Amino acid sequence: MIALWQDLKYGLRMLAKNRGFTAIALVTLAVGIGANTIMFTMSDLLLRPPTKVKNREQLAFCAIQDALFPWFAYSAYLTVRDSGLAFSALMAQGDDARPITLVHRDSVRQVRATYVSANYFSSLGVSLAQGRGFLPEEERVGGGPVMVLGHRIWQRLGADPNIVGQFLSANGVRCQVVGVAPEGFTGVTFIGPDLWLPLGSYLPVAELARGSTRRANAGPDRDYPGLCVVGRLKPGLGMSMAQGQLQALVPRFKLEYARQWRANSSLALRPPGRFMIDADPANERLGTTIFSLVLMAVSAIILFIACLNLANMLIVQGASRHREIAIRMAIGGGRWRIIRQLLIESGLLALLGGILGFLLAFWGTSILRAWIAAAHDPELRTMQPGLNLRVLWATLGFCLIATLLFGLRPALKLSKRDLASEMKDTGGSALGPLRRRRGGLSVAGQIALAVVLVLGATLLTRSAIYSARPDPRFPLEDKLVVQVDPLSAGYDRIRSIQACEALADHLAALPDVKALGTSPRLFFGGRDVMSIYEVAPGTEEGGTRKLIARWAATPDVGRDYFTALEIPLLQGRLFNRLDHVPDAERVTIIDETLARRLRPDGNALGCLIEWGFSTEYSDPYRVVGIVANVPGIADREVHAQMYKPTRPDQLSPYFYLYARDMESAEALVQRISQEIHQVDPHVPVLSAATLADRRRDDASVWMASFGARLALAAGVAALFLAALGIYAIKGYMVASRTSEIGIRKALGATQANIIGMVLREGLVLTIVGLSVGLLLGLGVARVSASLLYGVSPLDPVSVVVTAALLTGASLLASYIPARRAAKVDPMEALRHE
Amino acid sequence: MITLKNVEKCYKTKAGFTYVLRQINLQIAEGEFITIMGPSAAGKSTLLNIVGMLDHDWEGEYTLAGQAVHTLKPKQRQALNRQYVGFVFQAFNLLDSLTVYENLDVPLSYRNVKTSQRAAIVCDTLDRFGIVGKKDLYPSQLSGGQQQLVAIARAVVANPKLILADEPTGNLHSTQGREIMKLFKKLNEEGATIIQVTHNEEYAAYGRRIIQLKDGWMDGEITPDQLPGKAR
Incomplete structure (x- = not known):
């Protein structure tokens, strides 16, 4: 032990003596180990299971296989839950996190909400940071809108410790906050919503407040979203046994949900996905593993370069130490002792380099966090890389690897030298x-x-x-996109449509605006899931369809959409006011890609086409115009587009403004909220930015x-x-x-x-x-x-x-x-x- | 050929100035063979380095072949060195990574001799020193005597008028030493001026004049016959 302490002291003295070497070595190691720590942090972020969920390995996602759509109806969920089969607890959540306009005092923001069953938090074993979870009566329609805030959104709202009991507006519906989720809780998946509402709030918040009407003849399941069902397996019950038990329910489901369930449909259990609850974890793991491996490979190369540097520096530096080592060996120092001495010096270097590397990683990770926090996408923003105990252990591991990588070879090499010739050597010799x-x-x-x-x-x-x-063909800097939400102002659908029209009229009349278009959802190029078919004339009803394009988009557009976005008309005409009136002939404008596929001879005007998804098809539309291709806003790929005129009963809260010049575009962004507030102070502006920013x-x-x-x-x-x-x-x-x-x-x-x-x-x-x-x-x-x-x-x-x-x-x-x-x-x- | 007037060299230390050479006055004619002797730290090698223009930090006057070295800038001194001087070291100082042939080629390449001429000169020198058979060997593959032979060949390959040898036989046994001294004598007879530093009286006697240094001062000048243990 004393010898080890002596070696340590001597090692520190050697490092202090060779300051230049030590400085270069520490910088090298800090960069190598720091880079690895940062990359490990990213990998850890992607690969580690969602935290805060108790015994996640006991959870099973219940999938409906080979059905028309894979979601459970609310009543089907109740059937599984109340059957007592397979699960000790079974919870349901909406098929997707949905956007909600959240108003708290003066702040308006669009957030993502998931509708969940009352037992959601209890079945995941989560204790709320404040307040309570949902009550069984809140799961049912009419139970009174309430919400549980996610920890991050609670912080963004000002981290009010007395938030529980306060009322916030969700899509214009007053919802009482009943709880705040613990920090880091993202639900079953890795990326979670901003807040949770009980299933009973779905109808008032997601449907009625969004202008949908409750159909009198629709069943009670229509009041709930499509559900993803996740259960906690009964103790001692394996996944396959539990799946076997559940098959007893399949005949009943096929009978009761005949439209959804097919003859070969079945229930299957699998672990819930990490990113998407219904995704197959094996596929997800493959993707994240490959991504992590790429990250780790890159950082491993950096560490390898760093260690190669150091190993060479140590070997070359060893040339000036060979006499010292020869003398040590001559006076009785064993080879192991020499190796230990050299390894201790390397280990000290690696440890000090590791500390610097950890600090570098701390700094790097905070930069990463800042980058991620600046992302517009709320799902991306939930990814918060941070240094934790696993990362610390990994850093220590990297130090050990580095020590062995750069220290062992020189140690073995130097301790194996020929004593006699070393002692004869006068030192300072040239490298051979x-x-x-x-x-x-x-x-x-x-x-x-x-x-x-x-x-x-x-x-x-x-x-x-x-x-x-x-x-460059489609400049985005002088195009603005503005999103308003009149529904959350408490307006009904008709008044919301009127409010949007009034706002569009006002904005279009601004001197800085060249043209204004509208649409029900943000659209500027890109692909969608629709297929486009040609319908032979005269066979509209049940006639044969010819597939023209897959992955096409079928946006509804209003007013001067094409002029506002500078999409040139190539043939035919643009939409006019008559195309938007009720019972007008269904017309469409297609892009040149679709036109070429439809009629390679360039004569696509007048053709009848329809869109379809799964087994559903639209009415036929007559092609009245052909416009230029619009590349996807993100991938710049050209996908087939079939533009349809907005219907008069359609709410179009997206305004596209073509500014007179780029300077006025930036000024307009500043002015837009004021203008809208002037026209209608109740309508919140969710976003106003140039398309380039979007x-x-x-x-x-x-x-x-x-x-x-x-x-x-x-x-x-x-x-x-x-x-x-x-x-x-x-x-x-x-x-x-x-x-x-x-x-x-x-x-x-x-x-x-x-x-x-x-x-x-x-x-x-x-x-x-x-x-x-x-x-x-x-x-x-x-x-x-x-x-x-x-x-x-x-x-x-x-x-x-x-x-x-x-x-x-x-x-x-x-x-x-x-x-x-x-x-x-x-x-x-x-x-x- | 060489005139040194009041040449001095000192180092500044905390205690003051430490002189390693004091008031050296020396004249060496062309074609002379001079031996410098003296105990350790007498300043022998320092004097040789000043004469060879490897050392620029000294005071006094030094004239080489009519050129006042003390007035020249380092670059000009280096040029003069290339023109007149060939060095032989005690430790041979051959370049380990180069073959015998390449070691001989190096001084010529630094003097911008054309490649074709260089080959002819190197081959001629190899032949003159009887080491043609060793031309592709590395220094480590030669004996000490052979290495010094190559070192001398390298020193004379550029045909210098002045050969400076710093204890050329210090690392050799007596037979090899004598061979090397005979070689110096032959080179001197062919016209080269030689200044050697040695501790060995037998080898010192090859010089026509023996300059004795002590503590940086010239302690006298003797002829070989005046050497105490003359064995020639």
């Missing part, structure tokens, strides 16, 4: 050709690895830049940009480490060649000769490393071409940028030792001999 060759190979290897990362980062960054840059906020654009930032950070780290490694190794190689350089100078070499020699050697290694790295990098890029958008995996710009960056970094890293070498005093150098 073999050792120098190994150092050179290592530099080339590092450059090659760095090239792979830098090339990947450059490609991803260029891809993200391309993806973030709007299509595009930037799009989840896929954001993800591309986020990925590129991560890749860029990894690329910069790799570039930095490679340069540092080259600098360190070249520095030590030059230092070890002091006598050689002295001899050369004594033989007549000028400073330029020496600088040229060192730089030439560096350049040769750079060229070798670049060549190997580019081959590897382009291979990796080809394999992962699906991650790139708008950029070829063999993108010449990226290759040139990478080569220039690495060459520059390498030459700079070689130049500093070269200059130092050139200043070697031959007299001093030769005195070492």
Whole structure:
């Protein structure tokens, strides 16, 4: 123990003595371990199960297989729950988190809400941070609208400790807050809603307040959303046995829900998905595992480069310690003792580097959190990476790996030296050709690895830049999109429609507005789930359909939508007021892609088409106009579009404004809320932004940009480490060649000769490393071409940028030792001999 | 060929100035063979380094082949070094990573001799020193005597008028030492001016004049016959 303490003390003294080496080593390790800690934090975030749910492994998602739609009707849920089969507790939640306009005092925001059964919190084993969960009577229609706030939204509302008991407006319906969920609780899935409402609130909040009418002849199930059902298995009951028990209910379901259940439909149990409750966890795991593996592979390369640097630095530095080690061995130091001493020094370095790395990761993670918090997508915002105990353990693991990676080889190598020859050696000898060759190979290897990362980062960054840059054919900066919500002002559907029309009239008359269009939902290009069919004339009723396009969108548009969005008319006409009146002939305007598919000869006007989804089809629409393709707002892909005129009873709360110029667009965004408030102070404005901003906020654009930032950070780290490694190794190689350089100078070499020699050697290694790295990098890029958008995996710009960056970094890293070498005093150098 | 007037060199230390050479006055004619002797720390190697223009930090006047070295800038001194001087070291100081041939080629490459001429000169030198058979070997594959032979060949390959040898036989046994000294004598007879530093009286006697240094001062000048243990 005393010996170990002595080794520790000596190790610390050695680190303090070689300050330059220690500083470079610590920076190298901090970057390597820090990058790994950050990437592990991201992986941990994606792979760890949702927290706060008690014994999540006991939960089973009850899936309806091979039915028309996979959701449970409320009565079917009650049947399973009350059957007593398989589950000790069974809860239900709405099929999706739905947008809700939440008004609290003066703040209006759109949030996402999930409707759940009364036993939701109790069956998940969650104790609320404040208040209570839902009561059985609140699950039934007429039970009185109440809500449980998520912890984050409670904080965003001001973290009022007395929020329970207060009333908030949800879609214009007064709802009493009965509880606040604990911090970090996201429900069964990893991404949770902002708040929860009982199933009984669905009808007043999601339907009636949104302008739907309750149909008199509809059954009670219509008052509830489609339900996802999750149960806690009875103790000792396996998934397959429980599934077997549930089959007893299938005949009854087939009888009672004949429209939904088919002959081969069945009930199946599986663990709930991590991201989507009804997703197959195996598929989800595959996706997240691949993503995590990519992250970890990138960071592993960084750590590997860091350790390679250090191992080489230690080996090269070992050249100056071989006499010390030889003497230690000569005076009785065993090999194990020497190895232990060297490993303790490496371990100390790794530990100190790990502490710095952890601090770096702490800083990096807070930047990541800030990036994520700035995302517009509420689901993305729920992802909050943070350092936890698992991450701390992982960091310590990385330190251990690093110690073994960079410390063990030099320790074994140095402790195996030939005593006799070491003792004869006078020290300060030049590096032998073999050792120098190994150092050179290592530099080339590092450059090659760095090239792979830098090339990947450059490609991803260029891809993200391309993806973030709007299509030049459709400028988005001068287009505004405004969303209002008159329903949550307490207006009924008709009054809401009137309010929207009045607002549209007012905004269209503003001098800064060139044109104004409307639509019931945000739409600007992109794909949807509809299929488009051609209907042969005269066979509208039950006639044959010819599939024209899949994944098409069928948006309803009003007023001057095409003018407002600068979508050029190519053939026929735009919609006019008569197209919007009740009982008018159903007409449509299609884009040129669909027109070409419909009639390749270019004569699509007058054709009859209809849209369909699953087994449902629309009435036929006559094509009256053909407009230009509109690329998807996010992916810039062109998908078939079938535009329909909005119906007079349709609420269109989205306004598209074409500003006179870009400056007025920005000014308009500022003014829009005031204008709307002037016209109707009750109508809340949920958002007002340019389409360019909306595009930037799009989840896929954001993800591309986020990925590129991560890749860029990894690329910069790799570039930095490679340069540092080259600098360190070249520095030590030059230092070890002091006598050689002295001899050369004594033989007549000028400073330029020496600088040229060192730089030439560096350049040769750079060229070798670049060549190997580019081959590897382009291979990796080809394999992962699906991650790139708008950029070829063999993108010449990226290759040139990478080569220039690495060459520059390498030459700079070689130049500093070269200059130092050139200043070697031959007299001093030769005195070492 | 060489004139040194009041050449001095000192280091500044906390205690003041420490002199390693004091008032060195020396004249060496072209074609002379000079031996410098003296105990350790007498300043022998320092003097050799000043004469070889490896050391620029000294005071006094130094003229080499009519050029006032003390007025030249370091770069000009380096050029003069390349033109006149060849060095031989006690520890041979061959470049480990280069073959014998390449070691001989290095001084020529620093003097911007054309590649074709370099090959001819190196081959001629290898032949002259009888080491053609060793041209592809690395220094580590040669004996000490052979290494010093190569080192001398390297020193003379650029045909210097002045050969400076700092204890050239220090790492060699007596037979090898004598061979090397015979070689120096031959080079001197061919016209090269040689200044050697040695502790060995037998080898010192190869010089026509023996300069004795002590504590940085010139302690006298003797002829080989005046050496106490003359064995020539």
